[in-house]
Amino acid sequence: MGLLDHIWLGIVTVFTADPMFSILGLPISTTIVMVILGFLGGIFVGATPGIGGPFAMAISLPILISIFGFNPDALLPVLGFLVGIMKGSTIGGAVPAILFNTPGTPDSLMTTLDGYPMTKKGKPGKALRIAHFSSVSGDTFSDIVLITCAPFLAILVEKFLDFPEKAALIILSLAFVSAVVGANVWKGLVAAFLGMFMAYIGTGEDGYSRLSLGNDDLAGGFPLISAVLGVLIIGEVFKALEEMWREMRETAAITNIEATGDQKLRLSDIRRILPFIGISASIGTMVGALPGIGSTLAATLGYATGRKVYKGDTPFGEGAPEGIAATEAANSAVAGANLIPVLSLGIPGNVSAVFILLATETISGFNPGPAVFRLVPDQINQEMVYAFGLFTAMIFANGLNWTFGGVFMRWMGVMVKIPKQRLLPIVLLLTLTAIYVQQTSMFAVYVTLGFGLLGYVMRKLRISVLPFVIAFILANNLEEAMRQAFAVTGADPWFLFASPISITFIALAVVVVIFFARNQKDLS
Amino acid sequence: MQKAPWTVGLALFLALGSLLTLFIWIPNDIETGVIETFRRRVTIGDAMAPTMMAIGILTVSILMGVLAIVRPEPYSKGVKEGLDKHSLSFLLRLTIAIGLGLALMIHTGPLVVDLVNLLGGDLGSYRLQKATFPYKYIGYITGGFVMVFGVIRVVENRFTASAAWVSIFAVIVMTILYDVPFDNLLLPPNGN
Numbered sequence: 001m002g003l004l005d006h007i008w009l010g011i012v013t014v015f016t017a018d019p020m021f022s023i024l025g026l027p028i029s030t031t032i033v034m035v036i037l038g039f040l041g042g043i044f045v046g047a048t049p050g051i052g053g054p055f056a057m058a059i060s061l062p063i064l065i066s067i068f069g070f071n072p073d074a075l076l077p078v079l080g081f082l083v084g085i086m087k088g089s090t091i092g093g094a095v096p097a098i099l100f101n102t103p104g105t106p107d108s109l110m111t112t113l114d115g116y117p118m119t120k121k122g123k124p125g126k127a128l129r130i131a132h133f134s135s136v137s138g139d140t141f142s143d144i145v146l147i148t149c150a151p152f153l154a155i156l157v158e159k160f161l162d163f164p165e166k167a168a169l170i171i172l173s174l175a176f177v178s179a180v181v182g183a184n185v186w187k188g189l190v191a192a193f194l195g196m197f198m199a200y201i202g203t204g205e206d207g208y209s210r211l212s213l214g215n216d217d218l219a220g221g222f223p224l225i226s227a228v229l230g231v232l233i234i235g236e237v238f239k240a241l242e243e244m245w246r247e248m249r250e251t252a253a254i255t256n257i258e259a260t261g262d263q264k265l266r267l268s269d270i271r272r273i274l275p276f277i278g279i280s281a282s283i284g285t286m287v288g289a290l291p292g293i294g295s296t297l298a299a300t301l302g303y304a305t306g307r308k309v310y311k312g313d314t315p316f317g318e319g320a321p322e323g324i325a326a327t328e329a330a331n332s333a334v335a336g337a338n339l340i341p342v343l344s345l346g347i348p349g350n351v352s353a354v355f356i357l358l359a360t361e362t363i364s365g366f367n368p369g370p371a372v373f374r375l376v377p378d379q380i381n382q383e384m385v386y387a388f389g390l391f392t393a394m395i396f397a398n399g400l401n402w403t404f405g406g407v408f409m410r411w412m413g414v415m416v417k418i419p420k421q422r423l424l425p426i427v428l429l430l431t432l433t434a435i436y437v438q439q440t441s442m443f444a445v446y447v448t449l450g451f452g453l454l455g456y457v458m459r460k461l462r463i464s465v466l467p468f469v470i471a472f473i474l475a476n477n478l479e480e481a482m483r484q485a486f487a488v489t490g491a492d493p494w495f496l497f498a499s500p501i502s503i504t505f506i507a508l509a510v511v512v513v514i515f516f517a518r519n520q521k522d523l524s
Numbered sequence: 525m526q527k528a529p530w531t532v533g534l535a536l537f538l539a540l541g542s543l544l545t546l547f548i549w550i551p552n553d554i555e556t557g558v559i560e561t562f563r564r565r566v567t568i569g570d571a572m573a574p575t576m577m578a579i580g581i582l583t584v585s586i587l588m589g590v591l592a593i594v595r596p597e598p599y600s601k602g603v604k605e606g607l608d609k610h611s612l613s614f615l616l617r618l619t620i621a622i623g624l625g626l627a628l629m630i631h632t633g634p635l636v637v638d639l640v641n642l643l644g645g646d647l648g649s650y651r652l653q654k655a656t657f658p659y660k661y662i663g664y665i666t667g668g669f670v671m672v673f674g675v676i677r678v679v680e681n682r683f684t685a686s687a688a689w690v691s692i693f694a695v696i697v698m699t700i701l702y703d704v705p706f707d708n709l710l711l712p713p714n715g716n
Contacts, residue, residue: 186588189580205570421679428622433664442712442716482568482572
């Protein structure tokens, strides 16, 4: 079976497998319904300040797995829903940023700089349309790069990397994430080491589960979903609640501004913003393809670059449509590209990618990595079919974004009125319930709260949680790669330096750490 | 520029923790060594990965601590790091709200069943009733309500009727979301 056969099977699976209902005799598949629901939910949560795409992905993943189960049939509906959330929340985040000067997600912080001044000038409709057009353009560009690059990169990895090189590549990725994310390289490295250490508790090849202190619950290890959701979501909820507790009395009134004049997106507007979209989409895609650098940095870089090349009348920061375009195209372009390291290497680069990988780790039948794109003569590689199914779901979500996204986005302005201090306690209970429903164990709930406390303390000590989470997820892959590499090199203790490629990866890891340690960032 | 006492404290804590792990926890709680030889076949043992991580934490924390002393991080004034007494006060309040919610979630159902039995009912143990309406919902709704309402109370620092309504509405919606459409899903604590 060739590549085209797999692409076609992926498309057919998304559109025809397991129809949920029919419209005018046309069967509508479960995956399509899930992409639509995820997309609408994504816009909803993106437009709600205080919760964003990762929150929604975290809460919905255990629910989805409970509904669809662990069989491979569940893969595309679950991944479709997560992709829908990812896409929807990206455009949703711009709504409160433009209308109320309140970024719905951290990515849209820079959107407030020009979006809100445009609203104050009576152009909220035009600002929202510019944000939508730029966001969807950036996202589509990024998806095209993902679809063309991920299989190519995976084939290269599969061809040239053996176990020692794969172990070295994981080490390089972790070093990169630790060094780049957060303000202090050493804290990032500590977080990564700690994440891996905790993943090793209750695991191992021996009959006795290592480091389990003789405890039966610990002997099974910390549930992956509890650790990830605890540190990422519960830790963030605790911190946000504390901030609100401290600042409860500093409330700001929302002023209503009447829309006046032309609100439409004209061809002349598109011509003005297209160069900025092009630059920012390229920046966002490059940033997204590197592990650990999030969409917030992409938005900042896109905005800064846009400001440098801008020569218009209205300065950036005072309501320039180009400013919105530069920010939104950059942060949206991260979404597709951050799946490149996931699908080709099995290494997640940011929080959204962590949840995609978590879904594939939980549901059987799809293990992201170089083997996904391996062509076997006269056989169907089901994993490749799922990968192209995922790409199809992403393209379908983009289609929704282009056609209906703008309308739904403009309806969501009302979400900013939901008080965050009432929403986050509900998110807390919803997360704990979702964990219990999937794990059916109070131990998993306690572990989630424990990791939540750890995530809270890490944030208070300005230790980035992303290296911890990614290291926790990759720990067993690294150990397995090292065991295999040790075995295939005939118990060579220097197996990490056995080939020029692995030496290069290890050297790069050292260089990245030293480079970022010497150029420490200002923590403010 | 300002000094970062929390970074130095964190480095000391991690260094001490990793030393204890290396010399006490790992040797006593892992049954295979760093390298294992079985029938002349040499393999990596279960102790290898945790040992490497503990050495990594020890090395990096020493570096982090020393650098925090000799080359303080370039904080601007006003940047806060670490936990102060307000953080601890908040955590205590939050722990009470969440702990009370969880305790009620686990124990309310069995307590109600025991009470009905005491009043002449013949329900048997909670285990027999945990799939039966209304007993299967009592713990989750009571505990969930107290948790959500309690956390809102902590943040808003006052009891309000609207917060109570929001809490009860949210818990009922979650109950309906999980339990009504899916026979195989169990709300806490019914799966234990």
